Structures are given as structure tokens and as C-alpha cells.
Amino acid sequence: MNIIVCYKIVPEEQDIRVNPDRTLDFARAEWKLSLYDLNAVEAGMQIAEAVGGQVTALSVGDGKLENSKLKKAILSRGPEVLYLVIDEALSGADTYRTAQTLALAAEKIGFDLILCGEGSSDLYARQTGIQLGEILQIPVINNISKITPQNGLLLVERDLDDETEVLEVSLPAVVSVSAGINSTRIPGMKDILNAGKKPATEWRAGDVGLPVYESKVSPLHTLAPEQTDRKRIILDGDSEENIQALFENIRQAIKQ
Amino acid sequence: MDFNKTEEQELLLSSLRELVNRHLPDDYMRKCDEEHREHSEFYKILVDNGFGLLGLPEKYGGTEVDTTTLILVAEELAALDAPTMCDKMLQADDILEFGSEEQKKIILDLIKQGKQAFSIGISEPQAGSDNNAIATTATRRNGKVYINGHKTFCTNADRSPYMLCLTRDLESNKPPAQSISMWLLPMDRPGVRLEPLHKLGMGYTSTFEVYLDDVAIEEKDLIGKENMGWLNLMKNLETERILTAAQCLGAAQCCFNDAVKYANQRVQFEKTIGSFQLIQEKLTYMKIKLENMRNMVYKCAWEKDNGQSIKLSSSLCKLYCAQSAFEVADDAVQIFGGIGYTLDCRVSRLWRDLRVYRIFGGTDQIQIHVAGREILRQAAKAM
Numbered sequence: 001m002n003i004i005v006c007y008k009i010v011p012e013e014q015d016i017r018v019n020p021d022r023t024l025d026f027a028r029a030e031w032k033l034s035l036y037d038l039n040a041v042e043a044g045m046q047i048a049e050a051v052g053g054q055v056t057a058l059s060v061g062d063g064k065l066e067n068s069k070l071k072k073a074i075l076s077r078g079p080e081v082l083y084l085v086i087d088e089a090l091s092g093a094d095t096y097r098t099a100q101t102l103a104l105a106a107e108k109i110g111f112d113l114i115l116c117g118e119g120s121s122d123l124y125a126r127q128t129g130i131q132l133g134e135i136l137q138i139p140v141i142n143n144i145s146k147i148t149p150q151n152g153l154l155l156v157e158r159d160l161d162d163e164t165e166v167l168e169v170s171l172p173a174v175v176s177v178s179a180g181i182n183s184t185r186i187p188g189m190k191d192i193l194n195a196g197k198k199p200a201t202e203w204r205a206g207d208v209g210l211p212v213y214e215s216k217v218s219p220l221h222t223l224a225p226e227q228t229d230r231k232r233i234i235l236d237g238d239s240e241e242n243i244q245a246l247f248e249n250i251r252q253a254i255k256q
Numbered sequence: 257m258d259f260n261k262t263e264e265q266e267l268l269l270s271s272l273r274e275l276v277n278r279h280l281p282d283d284y285m286r287k288c289d290e291e292h293r294e295h296s297e298f299y300k301i302l303v304d305n306g307f308g309l310l311g312l313p314e315k316y317g318g319t320e321v322d323t324t325t326l327i328l329v330a331e332e333l334a335a336l337d338a339p340t341m342c343d344k345m346l347q348a349d350d351i352l353e354f355g356s357e358e359q360k361k362i363i364l365d366l367i368k369q370g371k372q373a374f375s376i377g378i379s380e381p382q383a384g385s386d387n388n389a390i391a392t393t394a395t396r397r398n399g400k401v402y403i404n405g406h407k408t409f410c411t412n413a414d415r416s417p418y419m420l421c422l423t424r425d426l427e428s429n430k431p432p433a434q435s436i437s438m439w440l441l442p443m444d445r446p447g448v449r450l451e452p453l454h455k456l457g458m459g460y461t462s463t464f465e466v467y468l469d470d471v472a473i474e475e476k477d478l479i480g481k482e483n484m485g486w487l488n489l490m491k492n493l494e495t496e497r498i499l500t501a502a503q504c505l506g507a508a509q510c511c512f513n514d515a516v517k518y519a520n521q522r523v524q525f526e527k528t529i530g531s532f533q534l535i536q537e538k539l540t541y542m543k544i545k546l547e548n549m550r551n552m553v554y555k556c557a558w559e560k561d562n563g564q565s566i567k568l569s570s571s572l573c574k575l576y577c578a579q580s581a582f583e584v585a586d587d588a589v590q591i592f593g594g595i596g597y598t599l600d601c602r603v604s605r606l607w608r609d610l611r612v613y614r615i616f617g618g619t620d621q622i623q624i625h626v627a628g629r630e631i632l633r634q635a636a637k638a639m
């Protein structure tokens with residue numbers, strides 16, 4: 001099975017500073033692999049290990065993707081091949097633009113299955129996978145907690161509130177996995193050393209035929225939430241009254 | 257001068273952090289110390305995640321890395337207060353270099369399971385710093401080899417199926433470099449008797465007097481060439497010194513991190529204790545020592561990787577790091593005050609553990625003995 005795993009790079013949350021005017025400062029932030037995409041990579045590796053096939057990693061974005069440590073980082077997690085679509089026009093692309101580019105690249109690469117993470121660990125819009133399936137006009141399903149390849153189909157599970165939905169998905173398809181689907185493998189030294197030897201292809205927007213397009217949405221600003229002063233109410237002990245008082249306080253705070 | 261780590265080293269260290277975050281329970285190290293258990297579960301995890309055979313040759317399933325990478329791993333694990341396996345790897349490397357195919361297989365199989373393969377039987381009651389004074393003998397009788405002697409301070413002797421046992425041919429009247437042999441002694445043989453020693457720290461290791469009374473082993477248990485056992489030990493001796501220093505550095509960094517955090521939190525006289533200049537002075541000198549240790553360790557590893565002699569620098573490095581790391585730990589205990597003296601506080605454990613590095617792997621005085629003579633020798637040569 002030819003599997004494409006889509007991933008995004010995001011700024012390290014711990015390094016993001018909030019300026020006095022509540023705008024965000026990314027200057028000191030290192031870029032890293034988006035956390036939930038690692039579950040998609042792991043899911044892809046497990047399928048390929050079970051039924052054979054190749055896992056290809058794919059990301060689209062601006063020049064930050066060229067960072068060779070990040071390329072080694074994704075390849076050290078298992079994928080054999082890496083494709084990147086790098087173009088300044090894709091800087092801060094919205095989910096539609098991203099999905100459109102991914103779709104064009106995926107068609108050019110060829111695939112049976114595309115895996116996405118639950119959402120990106122920075123914006124967490126959870127739209128890209130769904131839009132990607134729609135653009136490609138193939139089955140798309142999200143929040144999947146188990147994938148079993150079976151006779152050229154996929155048997156997938158989705159956890160609902162009280163029950164687990166089991167669905168059969170025909171291929172090709174786009175599947176977004178939940179963060180709880182697996183525990184990701186940790187790259188060892190061999191994986192890391194091998195990563196540098198794996199093939200990586202870089203395309204420009206034009207190479208995949210991405211049309212020039214004007215986004216319908218443009219962000220006006222991104223601001224950190226306003227800080228509220230701490231209430232400094234301390235309840236000592238776990239008596240019934242204290243618990244009741246804690247509950248009342250929270251209720252009041254939410255109502256405000 | 258380039259102080260950057262390679263991308264591979266950075267990725268490796270971030271893998272290690274991920275591994276420790278995910279798999280090392282908060283109270284694991286404290287419990288192992290308290291219950292005198294070795295870190296076997298974590299060794300297994302290191303092995304399962306591809307860190308087990310770091311530094312060993314490719315042909316044995318290992319991952320060859322340079323000395324710098326090896327010491328970065330040892331430092332990082334120690335700084336995270338996690339067990340390291342790097343020292344074990346170097347000892348195993350001795351066997352892979354000099355051992356027979358059968359010996360290699362035995363040792364590798366054990367290491368690949370994350371198990372203790374062998375203990376080191378060098379020290380004897382009369383042979384501590386002066387390890388040339390060993391008097392354990394190997395005698396041939398009826399097609400067998402009989403070992404007689406008394407080993408002491410044998411770490412993990414009860415948990416290791418084998419002992420790397422050094423014997424000396426006293427009758428040959430030859431110097432130690434030509435009369436010491438190394439054997440892979442199976443510990444389940446009759447005539448092996450253990451008596452425990454009780455230590456101040458390093459609770460996760462066990463330590464024994466080992467009495468060897470006519471222990472029958474085979475000719476094939478010899479490691480390398482007869483009477484050339486010193487050669488086997490020398491191969492990694494200097495690298496082991498840097499590695500020891502790196503572990504001291506990491507543990508000291510861990511103490512420092514805890515102490516800084518505490519200095520920012522603990523309030524006395526209505527101020528955080530960190531706002532007192534006497535505490536700031538401690539933190540400042542601790543930080544200087546950490547910087548010095550790191551620079552020495554990295555430089556020494558760099559010299560080794562660039563084919564330069566580290567005979568002098570590895571002794572200086574081990575001496576300085578063993579002393580400074582303990583001083584940093586001691587200051588950390590002081591910053592914590594009474595809590596720092598309790599078993600719940602990990603700096604007290606690291607303080608106990610770190611003290612031993614000034615004793616084993618060559619005492620402070622022996623490092624000076626090695627370094628001092630080397631300094632004079634180099635100067636005489638240059639004249």
C-alpha cells in the first residue's frame with residue numbers, strides 16, 4: 001500500500017512570547033514537527049509494516065520547511081521518502097490553500113491512502129484532512145482510533161460518546177487519526193543516522209500546478225487572551241462546605 | 257571553534273528526553289536506591305528503543321558513534337536523573353575487541369536484553385589504587401583452570417552471570433603488563449562465595465567481597481592473550497575517564513537545576529531565598545563549575561575524536577569533574593536546607609552518589625599521580 005502521511009511544522013509553544021500589546025512573538029521559537037502528525041506517521045508505519053508498502057511524508061509551506069534537521073526529524077520516524085512543496089506564497093496558508101496544495105502534490109506522487117493527524121498542534125482547525133478528501137473527491141473520515149487493512153479495504157474505528165463506530169472504507173481515501181490511536185516510536189541513533197540518507201524532493205508551487213489564488217480570509221490579528229487578575233481565594237481542606245464553596249466560585253467565574 | 261552540536265546529536269538528545277519523559281516514572285530512581293534494585297526496567301527500555309548498543313561496532317548490531325556523541329548521551333541521561341548504560345558499553349567493547357566468538361555471543365545476548373553481563377574483578381584487599389598488586393591466581397590442573405583469590409568492591413557481582421576476573425602469574429616474576437590475565441569467570445561455579453558490602457550511596461548497585469576458592473573454569477574462558485590482560489583494560493581506560501566525568505557533569509547539572517528552581521520558590525524573611533546574595537553567590541559559582549566541567553569534557557572528547565592523546569587531559573578532566581560535581585551537589589544540598597538532607601529530595605541522593613566518583617575509576621590522588629608525572633614528562637621532552 002502506498003501511504004502518504006501529511007505533516008506540518010509548528011513553532012515550539014514554550015518559546016512563544018506574549019508582547020505587552022498581547023501580540024505574539026515567534027522570533028525565538030524553534031520550529032518542530034506538529035505533535036499529532038506523529039501519530040499519523042506511526043499509523044502509516046504500522047500499516048506498511050503489516051501489509052507492506054511505502055510510507056511517504058509530505059508537507060507544504062514556506063522556506064522554514066527547508067530546515068535539514070526537521071527533514072531528518074520526520075524521516076527518522078520511519079517514512080522512506082519525503083516530498084515538500086515550498087513556496088513563500090504558502091507562508092501562513094489557510095486550511096483550504098494547504099489542502100489544495102497537498103492534493104496536487106499527492107496526485108503527482110500517487111497513493112492508496114493519505115493519513116493526517118487530528119489537527120495541527122498550533123492552530124488545531126481540524127479542517128485540512130476533510131478538505132483534502134473533498135478536493136480529491138475520495139472518501140474521507142476523521143477522528144479514527146484504529147485502522148485495520150483488510151482485503152484492499154480499511155476497517156476503521158471511531159470512538160463516539162457511548163459507542164465505537166466500525167466502518168469500512170474503500171481506497172483510495174483520506175483518514176485523519178486521533179491522537180490516542182497509538183504511541184509513537186522514538187527514533188534511535190540508527191534511525192537518525194539513516195534519515196539523512198533518505199531521498200527528499202522539493203517542489204515549488206508551480207511544479208505541482210498550484211493556481212494563483214487570493215485567500216477569501218485574511219487574519220486581522222492574533223492576540224493572546226487578556227490576563228485576568230487572580231482571585232486569590234484559598235480554601236483549605238476538603239470539607240463539604242469547602243467543596244461547595246469551590247464549586248460556587250467556579251460557577252460565578254464562568255457566569256461573568 | 258564550533259560549539260554547535262550536529263543535527264544528529266540534537267535529534268538524538270531530543271529522542272532521549274522523549275524516552276525519559278515517557279518511560280521514567282517520577283519516583284523510579286528514588287525507589288531503586290531505597291530498595292537496592294538495579295535499573296533493569298529502564299535498561300530494557302533503552303535497548304528496545306535502539307539506545308542499547310550505542311558505541312558498539314556495527315557488525316555486532318551496535319551503532320558506532322564518536323566519543324562526543326557518547327558523552328553527550330551520558331551527560332543528558334544523568335542530567336535527567338535517568339540511568340545510563342554508556343559505561344557498560346565501553347566494558348563490553350573490551351570483550352568484543354579481545355574476546356572469542358563464543359564470549360562475544362554470550363555477552364551480546366545478555367546486553368541485548370538489557371541485562372548485566374559481567375562484573376569487574378580487579379580490586380583486591382591489598383590491590384586498590386595499586387592494582388598491579390593483585391594476587392589472584394590461575395593454575396592449570398587436569399585440563400582445567402583453577403582460580404584462587406579474593407576480589408573486593410565487585411559491583412553487581414550477584415546480578416551478573418560472569419565476572420571479568422584478573423589474575424596474576426606471580427611465579428613468572430614478570431612485570432604486570434606481562435603477567436596479568438583476564439578471564440570470563442562464570443559465577444555459578446562451586447567455590448564462588450559472595451559477602452555484601454554496605455555503601456553510603458549508589459543504592460541501585462550492589463557491591464560484594466568475592467571469595468574464589470579453587471573455582472574450576474575452562475581454558476576457553478581466557479579473554480584475549482594470556483598474560484596480556486592489561487592490554488584489554490587499557491583500550492578504553494581513557495575514554496572511560498571522560499565518560500565518568502560526563503556523568504558527574506550531568507548529575508551536577510541536575511542538582512543545579514533543582515537548586516535554582518527552589519531558590520526562586522522558597523520564601524524566608526518574606527523574600528525568596530534566591531534574592532539573598534549569599535545564595536546568588538552559590539548559584540554563580542555552581543554555574544561557573546558547570547561551564548568549566550562541560551568545556552573540559554567536550555574538549556577532551558573532541559581531542560579523542562581527532563586522534564589526539566588524552567592521557568593527560570582525561571585525567572585532569574576526571575579529577576576536576578569528580579570534585580566539582582560533588583561541590584555543586586553539596587551547594588545544592590545547602591540551598592535546599594533541611595529538605596536537602598532528607599531522602600525525599602533527590603539532591604541528597606545525587607550528593608551521596610557523586611561522592612564515589614572521587615574514589616572509583618582512579619581516586620583523585622591517582623589522577624594527580626597520572627597527570628603530574630605526564631606534565632613533567634611532556635615538559636622534559638620539550639626541552
Ligand SMILES: Cc1cc2nc3c(=O)[nH]c(=O)nc-3n(C[C@H](O)[C@H](O)[C@H](O)COP(=O)(O)OP(=O)(O)OC[C@H]3O[C@@H](n4cnc5c(N)ncnc54)[C@H](O)[C@@H]3O)c2cc1C
Nearest residue numbers: 376377378379384385386409410411615616617619621622
Ligand atoms: C562503590 C564502589 C564500587 C566499586 N566497584 C568496583 C568494581 O566493580 N570492580 C573493581 O575491581 N573495583 C571496584 N571498586 C574499587 C575501586 O576501584 C577502589 O576503591 C579504588 O581503586 C581505590 O582503591 P582502595 O579503595 O583500595 O583505596 P586505596 O588505594 O587504599 O587508597 C586509600 C587512599 O590512599 C590514596 N592513595 C593510594 N595510592 C596513592 C598514591 N600513590 N599517592 C597518593 N595517594 C594515594 C588514595 O587516593 C586514597 O585516598 C569500587 C569501589 C567503590 C567504592
